[in-house]
Amino acid sequence: MSKPFTLDELLAIAVAREIHDYENVVLGVGVPMTAGALAKQLLAPHATLMMESGIVDIRPLLSLNNIADAHSARGFSYATDLFSAFTATYRGFVDVCFLGVAQVDKYGNLNTTVIGDYNKPDMRLPGSGGAADFISYAKRTVLTMRGGTFVNKLDYFTSPGYLEGGDSRDKTGLFPVGSGPSALISTKGIFRFDPVTKEMYLATIHPGVSLESVKKDIPWDLKVSPDLSQTERPTDEEIDFIRNFAPELSAGRELTVELRNAALRKKAELRAGKNA
Amino acid sequence: MAEVSGKVMSAKEAVAQFVHDGDELVIGNYTVGSCAELVYEITRQGKKGFTLYSQSGIFDVEVLVAGGCVDRLVTTYVMRSGGKKGGSAVERALKAGTLQIEDYTNFEYNARLVAGMHGFSFMPVLEGVMVTDIFRRRGFMGEKKFQVIKCPYTGKDILTVPAAAPDVCVIHVQRADAEGNAQYWGAMGSVAAAALASKRIIVSCEEIVDHDIIRSSPHLTIIPAYRVNAVVEVPWGAHPTEVLGYYNVDTFMYNGLFTAAAATASGLSDWMDEWVYGCPDRAHYIDHYIAKFGSETLDELRAKPFYSAPADYGAAFTSHWDRNGRERSMGVTLPELEKLLQERGKVYE
Numbered sequence: 001m002s003k004p005f006t007l008d009e010l011l012a013i014a015v016a017r018e019i020h021d022y023e024n025v026v027l028g029v030g031v032p033m034t035a036g037a038l039a040k041q042l043l044a045p046h047a048t049l050m051m052e053s054g055i056v057d058i059r060p061l062l063s064l065n066n067i068a069d070a071h072s073a074r075g076f077s078y079a080t081d082l083f084s085a086f087t088a089t090y091r092g093f094v095d096v097c098f099l100g101v102a103q104v105d106k107y108g109n110l111n112t113t114v115i116g117d118y119n120k121p122d123m124r125l126p127g128s129g130g131a132a133d134f135i136s137y138a139k140r141t142v143l144t145m146r147g148g149t150f151v152n153k154l155d156y157f158t159s160p161g162y163l164e165g166g167d168s169r170d171k172t173g174l175f176p177v178g179s180g181p182s183a184l185i186s187t188k189g190i191f192r193f194d195p196v197t198k199e200m201y202l203a204t205i206h207p208g209v210s211l212e213s214v215k216k217d218i219p220w221d222l223k224v225s226p227d228l229s230q231t232e233r234p235t236d237e238e239i240d241f242i243r244n245f246a247p248e249l250s251a252g253r254e255l256t257v258e259l260r261n262a263a264l265r266k267k268a269e270l271r272a273g274k275n276a
Numbered sequence: 277m278a279e280v281s282g283k284v285m286s287a288k289e290a291v292a293q294f295v296h297d298g299d300e301l302v303i304g305n306y307t308v309g310s311c312a313e314l315v316y317e318i319t320r321q322g323k324k325g326f327t328l329y330s331q332s333g334i335f336d337v338e339v340l341v342a343g344g345c346v347d348r349l350v351t352t353y354v355m356r357s358g359g360k361k362g363g364s365a366v367e368r369a370l371k372a373g374t375l376q377i378e379d380y381t382n383f384e385y386n387a388r389l390v391a392g393m394h395g396f397s398f399m400p401v402l403e404g405v406m407v408t409d410i411f412r413r414r415g416f417m418g419e420k421k422f423q424v425i426k427c428p429y430t431g432k433d434i435l436t437v438p439a440a441a442p443d444v445c446v447i448h449v450q451r452a453d454a455e456g457n458a459q460y461w462g463a464m465g466s467v468a469a470a471a472l473a474s475k476r477i478i479v480s481c482e483e484i485v486d487h488d489i490i491r492s493s494p495h496l497t498i499i500p501a502y503r504v505n506a507v508v509e510v511p512w513g514a515h516p517t518e519v520l521g522y523y524n525v526d527t528f529m530y531n532g533l534f535t536a537a538a539a540t541a542s543g544l545s546d547w548m549d550e551w552v553y554g555c556p557d558r559a560h561y562i563d564h565y566i567a568k569f570g571s572e573t574l575d576e577l578r579a580k581p582f583y584s585a586p587a588d589y590g591a592a593f594t595s596h597w598d599r600n601g602r603e604r605s606m607g608v609t610l611p612e613l614e615k616l617l618q619e620r621g622k623v624y625e
Contacts, residue, residue, distance in 0.1 A: 081464040118415075119376075120373070124354065124366055132404070132410055157407075157412075
């Protein structure tokens with residue numbers, strides 16, 4: 001049995017396992033970046049990690065602040081621009097991309113733009129960024145969820161999953177055949193999409209999480225794999241990597257903010273003491 | 277500092293001269309190293325009525341919106357500055373009806389600038405977006421947000437966006453010469469396109485360097501001097517964001533002070549009173565920062581060098597005439613050549 005882990009760590013490690021060796025990988029902001037670094041280090045050493053800012057083939061040394069963070073590595077192999085990063089995706093050179101989720105429906109369609117009315121929002125979310133184009137043209141897309149919500153109807157349709165399910169995505173003729181979300185990984189489990197109906201189902205459940213707790217977040221009658229198993233436990237090596245590389249991910253949002261604020265207060269007090 | 281040029285000026289002079297009320301203004305930087313001092317100066321001068329273009333809005337867009345400078349925002353991504361539970365200046369302005377927004381994807385937004393940069397009137401973009409609300413829901417651009425045309429070669433539907441050619445671009449780079457040759461490296465994003473699409477360009481830089489440095493590394497130049505209107509030397513000009521090779525992001529200022537402040541209108545207003553309106557220029561801003569938090573807080577952020585291998589721009593020779601004064605392919609000296617021209621009646625008195 002491996003050492004104890006947090007659900008955020010398990011999420012990042014499960015995401016890393018979606019990357020195969022020799023793949024071209026587009027990383028999104030947050031968890032996917034740490035997952036990408038883990039994959040590169042332990043699981044898929046020949047993967048090429050890239051970001052829409054035009055940073056291609058980066059070996060991050062510490063967790064990245066954003067998708068244009070060249071400070072987290074010692075150089076990288078190819079400095080292209082955003083335009084070319086997307087046209088490379090359009091031409092089919094990206095095997096897998098990773099997107100964070102704010103709202104998602106049962107066919108993997110996403111909203112990252114707005115909650116409520118577009119012009120007078122209840123909550124203005126960041127927007128598409130690269131999401132809509134990546135999920136359209138990467139060969140497959142892995143969705144990551146750390147605090148988003150499952151909904152029957154999106155408030156705003158930002159990024160196309162399987163549209164109305166079945167063959168509706170392929171039928172539009174707008175997307176590469178077979179592209180679309182291949183998994184949604186949350187802090188509770190791994191969901192995949194039925195090959196025929198394209199409806200999301202629960203494929204594996206994380207250790208220590210109950211089926212009820214998964215279902216209570218989901219407003220439709222969630223389909224569950226008939227051979228539902230537990231998500232494979234992370235190895236000690238994987239856990240150690242995450243803790244060294246991205247300690248704030250291990251700490252989780254709440255504890256990170258608490259510790260950061262305490263450190264800030266301490267710094268301010270020290271400074272006040274010096275000035276006195 | 278290189279020789280004095282008419283383009284070298286303070287942020288105050290550059291903004292007063294080249295940024296006008298009602299302009300289409302583009303923030304050239306993308307996600308990192310934003311032109312903080314130019315943005316703060318625009319806000320201090322109370323410029324208003326902008327249509328603001330920002331590929332990825334961070335504190336820069338928040339300050340301009342909270343400063344009342346922006347009527348319309350064209351963007352793909354706006355940071356929720358106050359965190360998940362807090363709000364943002366953009367959200368508050370949308371709710372109050374004082375800001376209109378138009379959402380594109382990263383590629384579409386960039387494609388508009390690339391069209392503008394090359395002088396085209398539109399650019400094809402990736403057609404998958406036609407099934408989404410990004411295509412279906414139109415903001416202030418209405419029908420002009422997108423148009424679908426038929427490809428004259430394949431007959432397929434092509435999604436297009438109109439060119440963008442903003443009136444003025446503000447941008448921060450690592451270094452420039454006094455004439456405005458601007459060198460930038462790292463995450464290239466849409467930085468060059470934003471500048472080159474624009475009618476006027478204000479470049480701020482960490483340092484003004486001799487022209488010889490630029491000449492030996494032209495692959496780093498993203499904006500040529502002839503396009504640049506003003507060059508502003510501003511060390512720490514992107515703080516609290518980062519500049520590769522100079523300093524890291526200041527998480528103490530950014531995540532600690534700014535993000536906490538941005539969650540409410542009054543918090544952000546107080547923060548801006550102190551850090552934007554309260555500091556007449558970047559030198560005062562840095563002095564204030566050091567007085568408050570100590571110089572060691574800034575020193576910790578300074579980059580340790582990791583130099584790019586020099587690219588060799590050398591050549592075998594730099595003269596047609598060899599060491600004996602003979603032309604390398606014709607084999608004659610210049611006097612011999614002149615004599616031959618004379619003999620053959622090729623020269624005229």
